[in-house]
Amino acid sequence: MLRMASSFPEEVLEHVFSFIYDDKDRNAISMVCKSWYEIERWCRRRIFVGNCYAVSPPMVIRRFPEVRSVELKGKPHFADFNLVPEGWGGYVYPWIAAMATAYPWLEEIRLKRMVVTDEALELIAKSFKNFKVLVLSSCEGFSTDGLAAIAANCRNLKELDLRESEVDDLSGHWLSHFPDSYTSLVSLNISCLGSEVSFSALERLVGRCPNLRTLRLNRAVPLDRLANILCRAPQLVELGTGTYSAELQPDVFSSLAGAFSGCKELRSLSGFWDAVPGYLPAIYPICPSLTSLNLSYATIQSTDLTKLVSQCQSLQRLWVLDYIEDIGLEALAAFCKDLRELRVFPSEPFAQEPNVSLTEQGLVSVSEGCPKLHSVLYFCRQMTNDALATIARNRPNMTRFRLCIIEPRAPDYITLQPLDDGFGAIVEHCKDLQRLSMAGLLTDRVFEHIGNHAKKLEMLSVAFAGDSDLGLHHVLSGCENLRKLEIRDCPFGDKALLVNAAKLETMRSLWMSSCSVSFGACKLLGQKIPRLNVEVMDERGPPGSRPESCPVEKLYIYRTVAGPRFDMPGFVWTMDEDSALRLS
Amino acid sequence: MEGGLGLLGVSGGGCSGASTNESTVSKVEVVVDAEASSYPIEAELELGLGLSIGGGSVGKGKSSVWGECGRILTAKDFPSLVSQPHRGHNNNNNNNNNSNATASACVAVSGTKRAAEPVSHEGESPTSISKLLCGSSQVVGWPPIRAYRINSLVNQAKASRSEEDKSFGEKDKSNDASKKICNGNKTNATGNEKGHLGFVKVNMDGVPIGRKVDLNAHTSYETLAQTLEEMFFRSTPPVSSMGGEKQQSANLSNLLDGLSEFVLTYEDKEGDWMLVGDVPWGMFLSSVKRLRIMRTSEANGLGPRFQDRNGIQISKPV
Numbered sequence: 001m002l003r004m005a006s007s008f009p010e011e012v013l014e015h016v017f018s019f020i021y022d023d024k025d026r027n028a029i030s031m032v033c034k035s036w037y038e039i040e041r042w043c044r045r046r047i048f049v050g051n052c053y054a055v056s057p058p059m060v061i062r063r064f065p066e067v068r069s070v071e072l073k074g075k076p077h078f079a080d081f082n083l084v085p086e087g088w089g090g091y092v093y094p095w096i097a098a099m100a101t102a103y104p105w106l107e108e109i110r111l112k113r114m115v116v117t118d119e120a121l122e123l124i125a126k127s128f129k130n131f132k133v134l135v136l137s138s139c140e141g142f143s144t145d146g147l148a149a150i151a152a153n154c155r156n157l158k159e160l161d162l163r164e165s166e167v168d169d170l171s172g173h174w175l176s177h178f179p180d181s182y183t184s185l186v187s188l189n190i191s192c193l194g195s196e197v198s199f200s201a202l203e204r205l206v207g208r209c210p211n212l213r214t215l216r217l218n219r220a221v222p223l224d225r226l227a228n229i230l231c232r233a234p235q236l237v238e239l240g241t242g243t244y245s246a247e248l249q250p251d252v253f254s255s256l257a258g259a260f261s262g263c264k265e266l267r268s269l270s271g272f273w274d275a276v277p278g279y280l281p282a283i284y285p286i287c288p289s290l291t292s293l294n295l296s297y298a299t300i301q302s303t304d305l306t307k308l309v310s311q312c313q314s315l316q317r318l319w320v321l322d323y324i325e326d327i328g329l330e331a332l333a334a335f336c337k338d339l340r341e342l343r344v345f346p347s348e349p350f351a352q353e354p355n356v357s358l359t360e361q362g363l364v365s366v367s368e369g370c371p372k373l374h375s376v377l378y379f380c381r382q383m384t385n386d387a388l389a390t391i392a393r394n395r396p397n398m399t400r401f402r403l404c405i406i407e408p409r410a411p412d413y414i415t416l417q418p419l420d421d422g423f424g425a426i427v428e429h430c431k432d433l434q435r436l437s438m439a440g441l442l443t444d445r446v447f448e449h450i451g452n453h454a455k456k457l458e459m460l461s462v463a464f465a466g467d468s469d470l471g472l473h474h475v476l477s478g479c480e481n482l483r484k485l486e487i488r489d490c491p492f493g494d495k496a497l498l499v500n501a502a503k504l505e506t507m508r509s510l511w512m513s514s515c516s517v518s519f520g521a522c523k524l525l526g527q528k529i530p531r532l533n534v535e536v537m538d539e540r541g542p543p544g545s546r547p548e549s550c551p552v553e554k555l556y557i558y559r560t561v562a563g564p565r566f567d568m569p570g571f572v573w574t575m576d577e578d579s580a581l582r583l584s
Numbered sequence: 585m586e587g588g589l590g591l592l593g594v595s596g597g598g599c600s601g602a603s604t605n606e607s608t609v610s611k612v613e614v615v616v617d618a619e620a621s622s623y624p625i626e627a628e629l630e631l632g633l634g635l636s637i638g639g640g641s642v643g644k645g646k647s648s649v650w651g652e653c654g655r656i657l658t659a660k661d662f663p664s665l666v667s668q669p670h671r672g673h674n675n676n677n678n679n680n681n682n683s684n685a686t687a688s689a690c691v692a693v694s695g696t697k698r699a700a701e702p703v704s705h706e707g708e709s710p711t712s713i714s715k716l717l718c719g720s721s722q723v724v725g726w727p728p729i730r731a732y733r734i735n736s737l738v739n740q741a742k743a744s745r746s747e748e749d750k751s752f753g754e755k756d757k758s759n760d761a762s763k764k765i766c767n768g769n770k771t772n773a774t775g776n777e778k779g780h781l782g783f784v785k786v787n788m789d790g791v792p793i794g795r796k797v798d799l800n801a802h803t804s805y806e807t808l809a810q811t812l813e814e815m816f817f818r819s820t821p822p823v824s825s826m827g828g829e830k831q832q833s834a835n836l837s838n839l840l841d842g843l844s845e846f847v848l849t850y851e852d853k854e855g856d857w858m859l860v861g862d863v864p865w866g867m868f869l870s871s872v873k874r875l876r877i878m879r880t881s882e883a884n885g886l887g888p889r890f891q892d893r894n895g896i897q898i899s900k901p902v
Contacts, residue, residue, distance in 0.1 A: 078725065080728070080730050081724075081725030081726070081728045081729070081730070082724055082725045082731065082783075082796070083724065083725045085793065085795070086785075086793065086794045086795065086796060087792075087793055087794065138730075164730065164732060166732075192732065273736070296733070297736050345729070345733060346727065346729070347737065348737075349727045349729055349734065349737075350727075379727065379729075404727055404728060406727050408723070408726065437728075461728075463726070463728075488725070489723075539793075569792070569793060570792060570793065571793065
């Protein structure tokens with residue numbers, strides 16, 4: 001065996017490995033034998049850390065000394081919905097500081113749900129001479145000053161994408177820090193910023209960057225400036241407009257329509273804040289070639305929406321508000337046969353009564369008419385088991401299915417039964433289902449279905465569901481590929497967790513909030529399984545000040561080789577061997 | 585096995601107290617073995633193996649626990665959230681308030697809580713904004729929509745509310761309408777420098793952990809102050825009953841009347857710190873960047889003290 005492994009010179013193996021990009025494949029290669037492990041680690045250029053606390057920067061650097069691209073994720077997904085208090089963690093600075101010395105040739109940093117400070121951005125700007133890509137997805141903690149540092153210093157920057165981050169928006173002046181000599185911009189996404197950037201600086205920037213293909217503007221860019229920007233970048237492939245609203249004026253309209261027509265490569269549109277129907281026809285000429293359309297900020301009604309989508313025969317992805325209604329979704333099903341992904345967001349998420357005629361029928365129509373549909377996020381107010389079963393039978397190729405019924409615990413509105421069988425049909429028919437979020441009235445039975453059938457399921461989100469620990473046990477014992485499980489407001493307690501404790505080490509993370517897991521069980525888990533961090537979040541004070549049987553507010557368990565973290569705020573405690581000593 | 589609600593709120597016998605260390609350890613070891621073998625799942629939950637961490641037994645659930653550590657009500661306590669008037673409430677009630685609490689406060693344990701149900705306050709039109717913001721579910725993080733989406737919708741609602749005879753979502757949009765919307769949103773776009781007016785940070789002197797509060801969930805200073813009081817002064821839980829008038833115990837500070845140890849202040853667009861309550865609510869909303877609960881002793885020089893006005897009372901909306 002040793003002979004065979006060393007029969008190829010290192011350089012040859014390294015060359016072969018350079019064609020392998022996927023992390024899983026790379027990991028597999030590294031486990032073949034020691035020499036392959038060594039060769040592979042020296043030539044791995046890209047690393048992905050799905051939980052920044054699963055490993056420490058020195059560990060990563062020690063193993064992979066020549067990395068060019070890093071992707072890190074921080075807070076748990078439920079942080080998106082305000083369930084993770086401020087100060088929880090996810091700080092990127094320690095990573096940047098370590099990489100500044102170890103990876104001087106780092107080119108790409110992609111972060112999700114992490115706390116990024118201006119100091120971190122300044123350090124990035126100073127440390128990496130060939131820095132090219134910065135993607136900050138749902139991050140926070142930095143201001144436009146940090147962006148100014150990036151703009152001013154990163155000569156080779158190609159991509160700056162701030163999607164959905166929370167930026168302390170001091171002014172729009174940062175954009176002017178791109179020097180006049182800077183021309184390498186390929187992708188810019190500032191849609192989350194509130195303040196105005198200088199329009200002339202923006203136009204000049206766009207005009208001097210010939211490779212610009214993605215431009216997502218923010219709401220503060222008015223409609224009458226859009227034509228000028230487009231004319232300077234006819235090669236654009238992806239555009240996010242600013243406010244899509246203005247007084248209807250023929251000259252504004254015609255220059256806008258002309259500008260859009262000039263963008264022959266345009267395939268993706270977004271933005272459309274406050275969209276006014278009168279200006280929609282300006283994009284009709286490019287609709288037939290659009291593959292992606294995000295209208296989820298556009299408060300246009302179903303008639304106009306229907307007219308619009310009916311012209312988008314190449315559409316693969318549609319994000320839209322529920323103003324589209326069932327009737328618009330029927331049109332979608334009829335005209336957009338290449339549709340792969342649909343997201344329907346609620347226009348009035350907190351209203352008691354429905355404000356639009358969007359029901360389960362809309363989703364059924366799309367599932368019938370669009371054979372390639374595999375990714376769905378759908379907010380609605382009513383659902384039936386029959387509809388879910390129909391969708392499941394229509395679309396066995398479904399891979400991501402997220403349903404949210406506005407009212408928690410809503411039953412099948414016709415039979416008044418739980419929706420167990422409907423979701424059961426989904427997991428039974430859709431054998432490649434990777435991600436599932438459930439809604440409505442659900443008993444332990446749905447979890448039994450999931451445990452029995454959802455063998456490829458990797459991520460499951462559960463809220464206000466189940467009757468007992470049996471539900472959780474079904475999932476933990478049955479779903480072989482489960483990586484992320486997030487649960488809120490379910491009557492799950494200690495038993496299922498403790499019985500399936502070993503399973504937790506095979507997953508990235510488990511979140512449970514407003515459930516019935518006791519402090520004692522958390523301690524037990526933390527003590528018995530050293531490679532899990534069992535973190536208890538409780539804003540009532542130290543869990544040790546209450547009886548062991550008392551349930552914790554929130555629980556976040558994740559596997560790690562880095563041991564407990566030390567950057568926790570006062571309301572987070574790690575349960576480990578020492579916790580018995582540290583917690584009074 | 586009893587259903588979910590059966591696990592809660594049943595006043596049970598005394599907690600058996602922590603089991604001894606040895607027995608706990610041995611139970612775990614048994615568990616690990618069982619987990620390795622194929623485990624038969626029966627209709628009745630047999631997972632128990634007597635795993636009782638600190639008391640309670642299979643089937644009875646944690647009922648006995650509640651009395652000891654205080655009862656934290658969550659949305660699961662309430663069979664239906666539909667059309668239950670919100671009587672915004674407090675956690676840490678003891679198990680007197682168990683499942684008969686059909687008066688709903690859906691207080692999620694994390695602490696950030698929405699305000700009371702919509703009532704027309706101080707000239708704010710109840711139609712669009714309250715319809716948009718307030719509904720049956722007062723649970724944190726539900727429905728699961730990102731804050732920037734919610735804020736974006738609300739900003740659009742604010743714009744259209746200026747049209748008296750057009751309700752939000754109306755299909756007919758004339759030139760006038762689009763003009764109004766455009767103007768309304770220009771204000772919002774520039775007045776809203778963070779791009780998400782709704783959630784603003786709140787810090788309190790002496791408390792290291794900042795919070796965030798959704799300003800769009802409130803239509804008046806009173807509800808905002810109530811929410812903040814509950815967020816930050818929970819360490820002295822009042823003995824309040826569910827529903828009815830919200831009691832303000834002597835321990836709770838009243839942030840608006842200028843009589844307590846703390847005052848509520850905000851930083852406006854220009855970076856100045858102002859006392860909350862001086863300007864009309866709408867004007868406040870368009871200029872506030874963040875909030876701070878400041879010690880009264882440090883609040884001198886912030887501007888005229890907030891005068892007690894009629895109609896500013898901490899009372900429950902009808």
